[in-house]
Amino acid sequence: MKMNIAVLFGGKSVEHEVSVISAVQAMGSLDAEKYEILPVYIAKDGAFWHGTALRDMEKYRDIPALLRESVRVEFVARDGKVYLYPADEKTLGRRAPIALLDVALPIVHGTNVEDGALQGYLKTLGLPFAGCDVLASAVCMDKYVAKSALQAEGFPVLPGLRVHSGEGLSTAEIVAQIEKQFAYPVIIKPVNLGSSVGINRADDSDALADALEEAFVFADAVLIEPCVQNLREINCAVLGDAESARASECEEPFMQDAILSYKDKYTGGGDKKTGGSKGMASLKRKIPADISAELRAEIQSVAVGAFRHLDAGGVARIDFLMDGATGEFWINEFNTIPGSLAFYLWEPIGLPYSKVLDEMIALALKRARHQAELTTSFDTNILASAGSFGAKGKKC
Ligand SMILES: Nc1ncnc2c1ncn2[C@@H]1O[C@H](COP(=O)(O)OP(=O)(O)O)[C@@H](O)[C@H]1O
Ligand SMILES: [Mg+2]
CATH class of the missing domain: 3.40.50.20 (Rossmann fold)
Structure with missing residues (x-):
């Protein structure tokens, strides 16, 4: 059936x-x-x-x-x-x-x-x-929380500063606070959005003030990071669960502007012929990424390590920023449900999209079975003795 x-x-x-x-x-x-x-x-x-x-x-x-x-x-x-x-x-x-x-x-x-x-x-x-459970989904959606969780375990991430709109600071005060910590250029992003919405680079205080105001339109908290020089971006997906996690091929997406934009990602760089209906699969990219075998292996291993550390499941795509001159790289973000489920990163290593989906469904059932076992092992009904609890409650 x-x-x-x-x-x-x-x-x-x-x-x-x-x-x-x-x-x-x-x-x-x-x-x-x-x-x-x-x-x-x-x-x-x-x-x-x-x-x-x-x-x-x-x-x-x-x-x-x-x-x-x-x-x-x-x-x-x-x-x-x-x-x-x-x-x-x-x-x-x-x-x-x-x-x-x-x-x-x-x-x-x-x-x-x-x-x-x-x-x-x-x-x-x-x-x-299918996919990540509640906690991993929530942690990874917040770029600052995910960064902190990864940083605590020694994973390579950029330093970051988070500012809440509710702190009552004026834009000028926030600018001063950022300038104390970082030299220009900096990148400003809403903490919890994707698809490059509300993200800008600032090279001076005027641009920083504008970028902050734009980012606060989309989120209550904003993340500020140093801007990576000689930027190259490398993405790698991971499929499985804590037991079976493994890495896909690596890709290098290409951008038209300083920041990989919504347009780059979803409208084939504005080319009407490739159209907007292919999602992340339409982005201009190089697969496999043009990097050494050692770097590829290192990125894949960090991606799998991060996936395990954050207790992810199903398919996730881990995006890295790299300084193309030094080869140093950092985890930029952890996409728990990547665009197009990153199917185009599995095909090159012999895993068709339908098999990725089969595995995601099998993993969903495996996790549900496991969680059902965990819960029933301490299944007692304290309400069976409800009569002994007063209407005002009783200390447990
Ligand atoms: N610290 C940074 N230095 C340089 N470029 C960055 C930095 N952070 C983000 N970018 C650029 O902005 C793009 C979008 O940022 P990202 O954090 O990936 O947000 P989104 O969740 O919207 O994809 C990246 O793909 C990259 O091109
Ligand atoms: Mg991104």
């Missing part, structure tokens, strides 16, 4: 559209012999939608029309199982489930979804899900 896989995508995130692209690609690559694929689109207002039309990229040109062809749905947990139900209020009470779900495959990017929020929801429902 086929497994029922709910593929979740969209969500209230600046990377909503990128997620649609990644998910449509993944749904096209999942093995249809093995899986019943149930698209679940999370609209920007948080409503869940289901329907086969959601697998057609063209239909997203007119989302209201697409949603008229789809049904609003909800997840229902009952008797230790999780179902997908139509959410039509008129039929409440006599609805039949659309499917009894086996696994969720979240293909979402950015805040409110990739950051542990959706993973926490799925965990609360009791539906096994």
Whole structure:
């Protein structure tokens, strides 16, 4: 019998559209012999939608029309199982489930979804899900928290300063604070976004003030780092869990400006012919990256080490910044659900996308089985003696 896989995508995130692209690609690559694929689109207002039309990229040109062809749905947990139900209020009470779900495959990017929020929801429902668990998802979404966690274990990361908008400092005061710690140029980024949204380089205090104001539009906290000179970027994906983690081929993405931009990443560098529908797969890049075998092995080993240290799972892509003149490199960011799930980094080492997805689904079930064993081993019901607790409670 086929497994029922709910593929979740969209969500209230600046990377909503990128997620649609990644998910449509993944749904096209999942093995249809093995899986019943149930698209679940999370609209920007948080409503869940289901329907086969959601697998057609063209239909997203007119989302209201697409949603008229789809049904609003909800997840229902009952008797230790999780179902997908139509959410039509008129039929409440006599609805039949659309499917009894086996696994969720979240293909979402950015805040409110990739950051542990959706993973926490799925965990609360009791539906096994692919990719990182709640904690790793949350840690990796915050560039400062991830940096601190990696730094504590001696992984190579750049120094960074985090500033909260709520600290009550004026922009001039923040500029002065940054100038005490770093020489120009510096890079300013919202702590928890992706796709280069709100990221700028500043070469002087005026540019720094502008960049801070722009970054604070997107997030309450901003990270400032020294700007890497002679910049080269190397990305490496990791697949597996703590036991089986292994590295993919390395890539070198190419940018048009000083910063790898949203346009570079998703619109094929602005080339209309390559179009915006290939997601991260359309970025101009070199695979394998043009680096020595020793450096490749070192980057792969650091990527796997970081994946293990942060207790990641499924597929993650670890992005490095390198000074091309000295060869020194730093982990820049840890993408727990990378664009296009980084499938193009596995194909060169002989792993087709469908096999990567198979493994992610198998890992989701493995983790759920393991967690079920852990929980039942201390399963006692203290409420069985509820009578002895007063209405005002009792110290435990
Ligand atoms: N410290 C840095 N020095 C130089 N360039 C940087 C630095 N940090 C980021 N960049 C540039 O900005 C791009 C986006 O930054 P990144 O931290 O990867 O954010 P995002 O999550 O949006 O991808 C990088 O790919 C790189 O081109
Ligand atoms: Mg990046």
